[in-house]
Amino acid sequence: MTIALAILLSALAMTAIVGVRYLLTSGAFALATRVKHPGLYAGLDRQMGKEVRWSLASAAIYGVPAGVVAWGWQNLGWTRIYTEAAAYPLWYLPVSVLLYLFAHDTWFYWTHRWMHVPKWFRIAHAVHHASRPPTAWAAMSFHPIEALTGALVIPALVFLIPIHIAALGTVLAIMTIMGVTNHMGWEMFPRFMTRGPLGAWLITASHHQRHHEQYGCNFGLYFRFWDRLCGTDKGLGDFARSHGRRVPGAAAGRDAGRAA
Ligand SMILES: [Zn+2]
Ligand SMILES: [Zn+2]
Numbered sequence: 001m002t003i004a005l006a007i008l009l010s011a012l013a014m015t016a017i018v019g020v021r022y023l024l025t026s027g028a029f030a031l032a033t034r035v036k037h038p039g040l041y042a043g044l045d046r047q048m049g050k051e052v053r054w055s056l057a058s059a060a061i062y063g064v065p066a067g068v069v070a071w072g073w074q075n076l077g078w079t080r081i082y083t084e085a086a087a088y089p090l091w092y093l094p095v096s097v098l099l100y101l102f103a104h105d106t107w108f109y110w111t112h113r114w115m116h117v118p119k120w121f122r123i124a125h126a127v128h129h130a131s132r133p134p135t136a137w138a139a140m141s142f143h144p145i146e147a148l149t150g151a152l153v154i155p156a157l158v159f160l161i162p163i164h165i166a167a168l169g170t171v172l173a174i175m176t177i178m179g180v181t182n183h184m185g186w187e188m189f190p191r192f193m194t195r196g197p198l199g200a201w202l203i204t205a206s207h208h209q210r211h212h213e214q215y216g217c218n219f220g221l222y223f224r225f226w227d228r229l230c231g232t233d234k235g236l237g238d239f240a241r242s243h244g245r246r247v248p249g250a251a252a253g254r255d256a257g258r259a260a
Helices: 003-036 045-076 092-114 118-129 136-140 144-151 153-160 165-181 205-214 225-229 240-259
Strands: none
Touching (some): 003 045, 003 136, 045 136, 045 144, 045 153, 092 144, 092 153, 092 225, 144 153, 153 165
């Protein structure tokens, strides 16, 4: 098999993995939303269709650099990914996860702020904000330029910061789950956490919801560090209003269904 074909197959495999991971995770939380807040996504079918299409296009953009790097890791010994747990001290496992999250968060914060400059917003970021309000399917609903800025982060970091393969899996799982849940329209973490000392530094749905409502604030991804440092943190949003707007219509819809 030629090298080009092997790299192509690796990129296709990664695209499939990212796409299926997105469908399963968003699907699971969309289902949880139907159980916890029936009717929250009522009337959003067209929007959700667009969210899925943009997200699957993003999966291909994420899959290509990931596939190339995975091929190089397997065949040429690229990257600083290690599989022997003893290669670094045990304490380094959680530290490496935090390093990756912080580096990704830093990259995201500054590229996200850049994409809110009006000229770039129209080109690269309006697609993501076209979801009003976003749903669990909006996790990867990005214009290709925005998808590209996100797709390069982890493939670049694995060349710079050593990480165990399981710790890398943890980073990717956190990335996927938080990307979905931050957009699903309700808070899954308990109030004592989001409103307590931990929530003062961590980003969950309540924080990102305010970004989608007000645009010019709450730019971070995992941590409130950069938002707080740069004065762009406007605190947590409140879902009561959007839930109040959606739920009565949905109840009517269910009643109509029953009558029929
Ligand atoms: Zn968002
Ligand atoms: Zn934004």
